[in-house]
Amino acid sequence: GESVGLHLPTLSVQEGDNSIINCAYSNSASDYFIWYKQESGKGPQFIIDIRSNMDKRQGQRVTVLLNKTVKHLSLQIAATQPGDSAVYFCAEIIMNTGFQKLVFGTGTRLLVSP
Amino acid sequence: ETGVTQTPRHLVMGMTNKKSLKCEQHLGHNAMYWYKQSAKKPLELMFVYNFKEQTENNSVPSRFSPECPNSSHLFLHLHTLQPEDSALYLCASSQVGGRTNQPQHFGDGTRLSIL
Numbered sequence: 622g623e624s625v626g627l628h629l630p631t632l633s634v635q636e637g638d639n640s641i642i643n644c645a646y647s648n649s650a651s652d653y654f655i656w657y658k659q660e661s662g663k664g665p666q667f668i669i670d671i672r673s674n675m676d677k678r679q680g681q682r683v684t685v686l687l688n689k690t691v692k693h694l695s696l697q698i699a700a701t702q703p704g705d706s707a708v709y710f711c712a713e714i715i716m717n718t719g720f721q722k723l724v725f726g727t728g729t730r731l732l733v734s735p
Numbered sequence: 736e737t738g739v740t741q742t743p744r745h746l747v748m749g750m751t752n753k754k755s756l757k758c759e760q761h762l763g764h765n766a767m768y769w770y771k772q773s774a775k776k777p778l779e780l781m782f783v784y785n786f787k788e789q790t791e792n793n794s795v796p797s798r799f800s801p802e803c804p805n806s807s808h809l810f811l812h813l814h815t816l817q818p819e820d821s822a823l824y825l826c827a828s829s830q831v832g833g834r835t836n837q838p839q840h841f842g843d844g845t846r847l848s849i850l
Contacts, residue, residue, distance in 0.1 A: 653836040664737065664825050664841035665778070672836070710778070714836055721766070721829055722791070723839060725778040 629708065631730040640698040642729045644711035649692065651713035651724075656685060656696045659728070660707045668696070668709075698731075706733045738762040741826050741842035748816065749850050756811040756845045758826030766831045767809040768839065769801060773822035784809060785831060813847075821849045 634640050646654070652673040657665035671678045671685045671694075678685050684697040694711050708730050712723040739760045748754050760767060769781040783791035784803040798820075800812040809826055823846050827839040 655838050657841075662843070664739075664741075664827075664843045666737065667838045667840065670836075670838055721831055721836065721839060722780060722783075723778075727777045 629728050629730045631732060633732045633734065634701050636701060636703060636733055636735050638701050640696075640701045640705070640731060640733075642696045642698075642709050642731065644694040644696075644726050644729075646692050646694060646711065646713040646724075646726070648713055648715060648724070649689070651715055653714035654685070654687060654694055655712045655714065655723070656683075656694075657710045657712060658705075658707045659710065665710060701731075701733050703733045703735055706731055737840055737842060739826055739828055739840050739842035741824075741845050743845055744843065745846045745848075747848045747850060748813070750816060750818075752816075753812070753814040755813065756824055756826075756847075758809040758811075758842055760807055760809075760826075760828035760840070762828055762830075762840060764828035764830045764840075765806055766829050767803060767806070768827040768829075769809065769811055770825040770827065770841075771822050772825055772844070773819075778825070782811075816847075816849045818849050821847055823847070 655670045656668045658668050659665045669680045669685050676687050682699045686695045708728045710725050710728045712725045715722045742757045766785045771779045780793050781795045782801045802810040823844040825844045827841045829839040830837045
């Protein structure tokens, strides 16, 4: 299900390392951001979200950091596991007259070796 | 199990065929979306339905025709497609309105191949 054929940036890490995946967004009016994980043959799966009035949010083994000054988002995965291997997308949400318009980045492929 | 089910998972069709993709969400959401994920581009929004009304058509060619009979079901009718339409078609749903945003939930997609 991943964007095979796109020149995706790839991050290769060893099992147990911490991973940091970065994303730049374009619209300073975006007020909500989401990280998705997409494994092969599957659709994007929600990982964690953050609202624009926050600069950090933590989940289980994941942390999202938001820097609105430079329009940058990052996803940190602690103690990366082989099951974390996937393509990771950030998405910015623009509310348009009552519906959500997601604008996705091109994604980063995370490869975790045992 | 994401709560969003898409059928079929794979579809191969000729350019003159007519087929439909189906999406069903079991999450009680009020908005549903069609996206296209192709080999050469990021995920692209195609259509949005909010409370069964189409609120967005993102410059999609008329050979793609969406239908939303109720807030739980969404179809994408296909006819006279082109080879460049081969892609993964993803359906998503979300709850909109109220004071906070909620994330969109995606199905696992239909892999479409046009011969």
